[in-house]
Amino acid sequence: MKVLIVEDDQFHSTFVQEALVEALPEVTEIVHAANGAIGEDEARRGEIDAIVMDLQMDQRNGIEAARSIWAERPQSRILFWSNYADDAYLRGIAHIVPEDSAYGYVLKTASRARLKLALRAVLVEGQIMVDREIHRLQRRGTSLRTRLDDSEFNVLIDLALGLQDKLIAERRGMSLRTVQNRLISLYEKLGVISEFDDEVTLNKRVRALNRALVTRTINIETLETAHRDLETWLAGR
Amino acid sequence: MKVLIVEDDQFHSTFVQEALVEALPEVTEIVHAANGAIGEDEARRGEIDAIVMDLQMDQRNGIEAARSIWAERPQSRILFWSNYADDAYLRGIAHIVPEDSAYGYVLKTASRARLKLALRAVLVEGQIMVDREIHRLQRRGTSLRTRLDDSEFNVLIDLALGLQDKLIAERRGMSLRTVQNRLISLYEKLGVISEFDDEVTLNKRVRALNRALVTRTINIETLETAHRDLETWLAGR
DNA sequence: AGAGTTGTTGCGGGTTCCCGCAAGATTATT
DNA sequence: AATAATCTTGCGGGAACCCGCAACAACTCT
Numbered sequence: 001m002k003v004l005i006v007e008d009d010q011f012h013s014t015f016v017q018e019a020l021v022e023a024l025p026e027v028t029e030i031v032h033a034a035n036g037a038i039g040e041d042e043a044r045r046g047e048i049d050a051i052v053m054d055l056q057m058d059q060r061n062g063i064e065a066a067r068s069i070w071a072e073r074p075q076s077r078i079l080f081w082s083n084y085a086d087d088a089y090l091r092g093i094a095h096i097v098p099e100d101s102a103y104g105y106v107l108k109t110a111s112r113a114r115l116k117l118a119l120r121a122v123l124v125e126g127q128i129m130v131d132r133e134i135h136r137l138q139r140r141g142t143s144l145r146t147r148l149d150d151s152e153f154n155v156l157i158d159l160a161l162g163l164q165d166k167l168i169a170e171r172r173g174m175s176l177r178t179v180q181n182r183l184i185s186l187y188e189k190l191g192v193i194s195e196f197d198d199e200v201t202l203n204k205r206v207r208a209l210n211r212a213l214v215t216r217t218i219n220i221e222t223l224e225t226a227h228r229d230l231e232t233w234l235a236g237r
Numbered sequence: 238m239k240v241l242i243v244e245d246d247q248f249h250s251t252f253v254q255e256a257l258v259e260a261l262p263e264v265t266e267i268v269h270a271a272n273g274a275i276g277e278d279e280a281r282r283g284e285i286d287a288i289v290m291d292l293q294m295d296q297r298n299g300i301e302a303a304r305s306i307w308a309e310r311p312q313s314r315i316l317f318w319s320n321y322a323d324d325a326y327l328r329g330i331a332h333i334v335p336e337d338s339a340y341g342y343v344l345k346t347a348s349r350a351r352l353k354l355a356l357r358a359v360l361v362e363g364q365i366m367v368d369r370e371i372h373r374l375q376r377r378g379t380s381l382r383t384r385l386d387d388s389e390f391n392v393l394i395d396l397a398l399g400l401q402d403k404l405i406a407e408r409r410g411m412s413l414r415t416v417q418n419r420l421i422s423l424y425e426k427l428g429v430i431s432e433f434d435d436e437v438t439l440n441k442r443v444r445a446l447n448r449a450l451v452t453r454t455i456n457i458e459t460l461e462t463a464h465r466d467l468e469t470w471l472a473g474r
Numbered sequence: 475a476g477a478g479t480t481g482t483t484g485c486g487g488g489t490t491c492c493c494g495c496a497a498g499a500t501t502a503t504t
Numbered sequence: 505a506a507t508a509a510t511c512t513t514g515c516g517g518g519a520a521c522c523c524g525c526a527a528c529a530a531c532t533c534t
Contacts, residue, residue: 009345011248108246162429162444164520167437177483180522187522192399199471200404203490204522206442207399213450213457214464220450220457227451234436401490414513417492424492440520441492 002029002046003123006039006065007054007081012108016052016081016115023116024124036060043069043076050123055082055089061221063092074098079122080105081115085134087215088222091153104129148189148217155182157226160209160218171233183208190215239266239283240360243276243302244291244318249345253289253318253352260353261361273297280306280313287360292319292326298458300329311335316359317342318352322371323453328390341366385426385454392419394463397446397455408470420445427452 003020007013013032020027031046033039037060043051051069055062066078078101082089085107097103104122106115110131121127148156151172158168169179183204187193190211192204212218240257244250250269257264268283270276274297280288288306292299303315315338319326322344334340341359343352347368358364385393388409395405406416424430424441427448449455 009248011246011252015248159440159443160447162439162441162447164438164440166520175483177485178481181482183521184523201401201489202399203396203401203442204399205440206396206446209443209446210397210399210460214460223447223451402492403490412513414515415511418512420491421493438519 001026001050001124002031002048003027004031004033004039004042004046004048004051006033006036006042006051006057006062008034008057009054012054012081015112019112019115020052020119023119026124036062036065039065040068044072047073049073049076051076051078052119052123053078053080055080056084056221061225063089063096064225066093067096070096070098070101074101077102077123077126079103079118081108082106083108084216084219086217086219088218090130090134092222102126102128104131105134106131107133109133148186152182152186152189155179156186156208156212156218157222158230159183159186159205160212160223161226161230163230190217238263238287238361239268239285240264241268241270241276241279241283241285241288243270243273243279243288243294243299245271245294246291249291249318252349256349256352257289257356260356263361273299273302276302277305281309284310286310286313288313288315289356289360290315290317292317293321293458298462300326300333301462303330304333307333307335307338311338314339314360314363316340316355318345319343320345321453321456323456325453325455325459327367327371329459339363339365341368342371343368344370346370385423389419389423389426392416393423393445393449393455394459395467396420396423396442397449397460398463398467400467427454 001024003024005013005016005020007016017030017032020030031042031048033042035057039051039053040060042048053062053066062080062082066080069076069078080089080093080103082105090105093103093105102122102125104118104127106118106129110118110133114131118129118131121129154172155168158171163171165176165179165183168174169176172179174182186208187204190208192202192207192211213220238261240261242250242253242257244253254267254269257267268279268285270279272294276288276290277297279285290299290303299317299319303317306313306315317326317330317340319342327342330340330342339359339362341355341364343355343366347355347370351368355366355368358366391409392405395408400408402413402416402420405411406413409416411419420441423445427445429439429441429444429448450457
């Protein structure tokens, strides 16, 4: 069994390697890649279907790499291994994971035992496994009704890019007023108003982006990839 | 000589420790702290003046910790050791470093030799040392005229918080129109317009925040601390 | 089937934003 | 000291934003 480790941090990379050899005796070969682009190459060339993937990387992040890897070989099993429990990452993964594949998500703060468990469950057994810690963090402050639905999330992305209402309406196929309704519920769910708004009134759009970032609903990488998506959409319009 | 390592990542922490014992034989004791708050305590209790400080930490980040440590013991020598070359961090440090103290800034991607060099230069020799790599990254795309001055940076912070022009004017002691002028130059320097603006017009404020984040002029921690600052300012108004 | 809840859309208007124009004030240059 | 360049400030207006109101449509629950 060949395993690919995609991780740009030297220390973390060797840590995963050690955990791998300890936990999975069936591993015969371990390949390293220092960023997403190299990782894609290695997976393609080596026909590797078991991957441990960091999410934050300079050149090309883990989600993008995973998407193209899964596009070519949907049966690949990928264990994501990340510093943060950002909602944006989970959402990104949920959108690209194929039906018949296995994946997992483990925080880097998890114990070595937990990592080993996830390695076996995902890479060998083909299970789906998400670190409990992530759900705990993710639900923090989100009292059931505060979680964004997909439509709201899309509008949030467009807002974050700086699109104005009319453009969002066109891009998402809604009427102008509907977009504005979405914005209103966004403002509520993100807590744009409830802060110290009795004293001062704020710019809601900016505040929404601010809150979305601080609550880890989106992150800077989200902005970067969303920007690229926007460019392609603008090109073919 | 006692040295304090403030770092929440286990691997990085031991890596620094190893580099320390190799590079500085004069070190007699090494203390670890897993976040900024603990770090402050340890520095105070142990009367430690040589510190290696991570910047990204959950509880209390490195800049805040450094500020309060320097407030009590301005002669402390602190080597900052970070994953990113964000402008926000450099700016934050530049604002709080006392006249008569030594500090340094090294990227985690630097070689072990470079780290050792910085350890000696800052902690032992009391020099000021900033990784060359940082200046290279920092100037990326900033062609001399694109760098924000302090006044523009302040307005950017307020914008990012969602304050509207009138409030910014009050907080920063400018007239309304002056704030708006600052905003215009902000928009230019951040490249708000120059993108694909011939096709679509964007919401400048949101776009400014977006660009500021993507260009690493500010980061999410900046937003969080700025929010606390705003709260105290609002309280005593 | 009927009633209630939720989502979509248009209209209208108050507010904020963005910025051109122009008159002082300040700073830099020679 | 004189001139130029830059910064600050006020005014005014077009555009975008935010949202209350109200009419439908769609969906749920009994």
